[in-house]
Ligand code: FAD
């Protein structure tokens with residue numbers, strides 16, 4: 001009957017959707033011998049998103065910041081099934097997940113449905129475009145690995161086209177005008193990385209063009225980085241000024257065309273600005289599979305930001321069989337890797353407790369249906385006592401370790417929640433901390449080595465400017 005998933009009828013089936021921060025963190029901590037574990041994700045790897053902007057300018061090799069999901073699962077006690085597919089529908093009543101192979105190559109079977117006892121919903125979010133015309137067609141995103149690779153290709157293409165003989169100065173200025181949309185941490189980090197590429201490499205590789213490169217950051221709100229303190233916002237703004245990056249606040253992108261962006265200025269006038277590349281970093285929106293699942297529980301799931309969960313990350317409106325973590329869940333925390341990974345490891349721990357509870361309940365059930373004897377009554381009593389211990393699940397508590405963002409020129413900003421207050425710091429020391437923090441939180445020794453080697457290579461030889 002073809003390839004089968006590992007299945008022990010004595011154990012409950014735990015399906016994990018996704019292979020990002022939330023899902024990988026669950027997997028890393030989980031005791032896999034408690035369940036039949038199945039992971040389903042269209043990507044068969046974990047992507048270390050904080051370093052994605054570094055890939056976009058060629059500081060890091062794309063493969064240095066990804067880790068195959070099987071790298072985590074193969075060290076587990078009991079086999080875990082990893083399936084490269086997208087979940088297309090979750091039925092919270094029948095407890096089934098429908099999924100399909102959405103990659104380029106498919107076999108004769110490319111979609112199916114499986115049942116779960118517990119589901120960890122960790123599909124993240126997708127890029128918010130607000131349906132603004134031209135965004136999908138003409139802008140580069142900064143969310144997936146292929147987005148960073150695409151940006152690198154387009155950026156180098158703009159440079160090579162600007163270097164084409166006979167190009168007018170006006171056209172060179174257009175081709176080398178890079179517009180970053182969104183003054184959240186993604187937009188800020190991308191701008192900082194482009195600036196570093198310009199100063200550290202392009203000045204020597206393209207000396208005749210370097211002075212024509214211009215970066216503009218567009219933000220609809222009155223300031224960039226609203227999650228950071230005022231002091232750090234000012235530090236970022238003044239660093240960007242030194243770096244010749246223009247920040248346009250209270251300015252909305254209304255349309256993106258092939259060779260320009262249409263902006264609405266603070267006085268509501270509309271201007272069209274020529275540019276060679278637009279990077280779209282305007283935030284997150286829910287995936288369709290998430291919206292559809294919420295739509296099946298309309299009386300409970302009304303938050304437009306994401307899935308409403310209880311203190312134990314259980315999706316409200318279900319019988320406790322669906323857990324939601326990370327960017328697809330609406331909590332009081334920001335949509336960050338830090339939150340998703342803490343939720344993931346919390347969930348792995350309570351899943352151990354839930355497995356114990358389920359096993360005890362099954363034993364109790366068996367005893368209750370057998371004829372009463374003194375021995376059985378004593379055993380029942382003992383199990384009930386044990387059940388009391390595992391029944392109380394402690395709620396999820398987030399412990400904020402601080403926010404960090406790289407702003408270019410070897411500088412980073414950080415807000416640390418020390419001593420009951422916020423200690424705001426910025427500058428080169430923070431940057432060193434940033435690099436060491438990232439390198440030590442990278443999941444595997446393998447990735448740490450790859451990233452450290454890339455950094456050394458760039459210091460020695462500069463970034464590679466060949467366009468793949
Ligand atoms: P993700 O990590 O996005 O994972 C979602 C997973 O679900 C992916 O594996 C995806 O392939 C999979 N998936 C998608 N659709 C389906 C489907 N239909 N079925 C099954 N699986 C599916 N946060 C920080 O705390 N610090 C930072 O420095 C930081 N830097 C960032 C830099 C960038 C450029 C970006 C884009 C984000 C950054 N973040 C940072 C935010 C952080 O990456 C997210 O908050 C985090 O990824 C959320 O984790 P998640 O597991 O919810 O989603």
Ligand code: NAD
Pocket residue numbers: 050132181182183184185186187189218219220221227251252253254281282283284334335336337403404405406
């Ligand atoms: P974001 O939602 O934080 O910021 C997007 C910005 O784009 C907003 O400020 C919004 O006002 C602006 N915007 C939206 N539409 C616009 C338009 N049409 N014209 C002009 N501006 C527009 O998005 P992000 O930066 O991608 O971050 C997403 C999540 O990931 C956040 O929770 C963030 O904290 C997290 N993240 C964290 C880090 C870090 O800690 N270093 C880095 C990247 C992302």
